[in-house]
Amino acid sequence: MGLFEGKKGLIFGVANKNSIAWGIAQALHEEGAELGFSYAGEILRKRVEPLAESVNSRFVEECDVTQDEAIDEVFRRAQARFGSLDFLVHAVAFAPSEDLSARFSDTSRNGFKIALDVSCYSLIALAKRARDVMPNGGSILTLTYFGAEKVTPGYNVMGVAKAALEASVRYLAWDLGPQRIRVNAISAGPIKTLAASGVSGFRKSLHYVGSVAPLGNVTQENIGDAARFLLGDWATSITGEVLYVDGGYNIMGALDPAKMDADPSTD
Ligand code: NAP
Numbered sequence: 001m002g003l004f005e006g007k008k009g010l011i012f013g014v015a016n017k018n019s020i021a022w023g024i025a026q027a028l029h030e031e032g033a034e035l036g037f038s039y040a041g042e043i044l045r046k047r048v049e050p051l052a053e054s055v056n057s058r059f060v061e062e063c064d065v066t067q068d069e070a071i072d073e074v075f076r077r078a079q080a081r082f083g084s085l086d087f088l089v090h091a092v093a094f095a096p097s098e099d100l101s102a103r104f105s106d107t108s109r110n111g112f113k114i115a116l117d118v119s120c121y122s123l124i125a126l127a128k129r130a131r132d133v134m135p136n137g138g139s140i141l142t143l144t145y146f147g148a149e150k151v152t153p154g155y156n157v158m159g160v161a162k163a164a165l166e167a168s169v170r171y172l173a174w175d176l177g178p179q180r181i182r183v184n185a186i187s188a189g190p191i192k193t194l195a196a197s198g199v200s201g202f203r204k205s206l207h208y209v210g211s212v213a214p215l216g217n218v219t220q221e222n223i224g225d226a227a228r229f230l231l232g233d234w235a236t237s238i239t240g241e242v243l244y245v246d247g248g249y250n251i252m253g254a255l256d257p258a259k260m261d262a263d264p265s266t267d
Contacts, residue, residue: 002032006085008082010036013091018193023092023220024227029055038063065122073128087231088130090142093119095158107157119161137180137230144185155241173240182239184230189218189246213247
């Protein structure tokens, strides 16, 4: 019997088969979870529907997370379909490309608002609706990145949004704890996805992280495994945490000299 047998949940943020949310969906499906999906815009429906079908899900609803009415509607439909929910995955982020490529000090006011709204406030907005359909407690998971705590050139305003997201995880964990609803984040190492390709220099950064991290680069499956843990019953006393699933990159303070190009002048 799977770890998620009898458990039902919503997943926000599948854009295609490379999405981190899709890695999580597959991991939960393998454990018997019943899944519902929400995607950003009509254009994605034809990509998300077949993926949902492959994990026996017929709940596929459009939702722009910047629109409160759209969020209300998804939860109304989810309640009608599932009754109650046990988990929620928030794997949504966006910042205007010009704000990711400009100097950080040139970040526009509007770009800042959009990045924080889509990438951070949306977690609070989803948690508010989720708490009303989790009468038996539940687990909420979001995705963050190391650029929230250390400067990652090119990540720019998204780093600020992720810092706010991580703080929101802690405040939500405090607020929802008495209802036995846990809120955690996975800080994932870089993975080639649609969103990641919007970050300037991503390809080089992927290569760099892979060479510094003790375990090398991570995969969608690695994130799925950790999500299974944090969302499931093995983590019933863990909340407000940011779990690194980054091959160990965050523990490193310098590149291993053995991996540097040889420089005879320094001998
Ligand atoms: P992805 O496949 O492109 O997923 C990002 C999702 O966010 C897409 O489905 C996107 O839809 C959705 N989204 C954007 N604006 C939205 C809106 N207004 N309403 C609803 N959905 C919206 O990329 P991903 O890398 O898997 O990203 C998932 C999460 O992991 C993000 O929070 C990301 O920051 C985080 N993360 C990624 C990495 C990485 O290296 N890939 C590392 C650490 C953390 P559209 O495609 O229609 O915009």
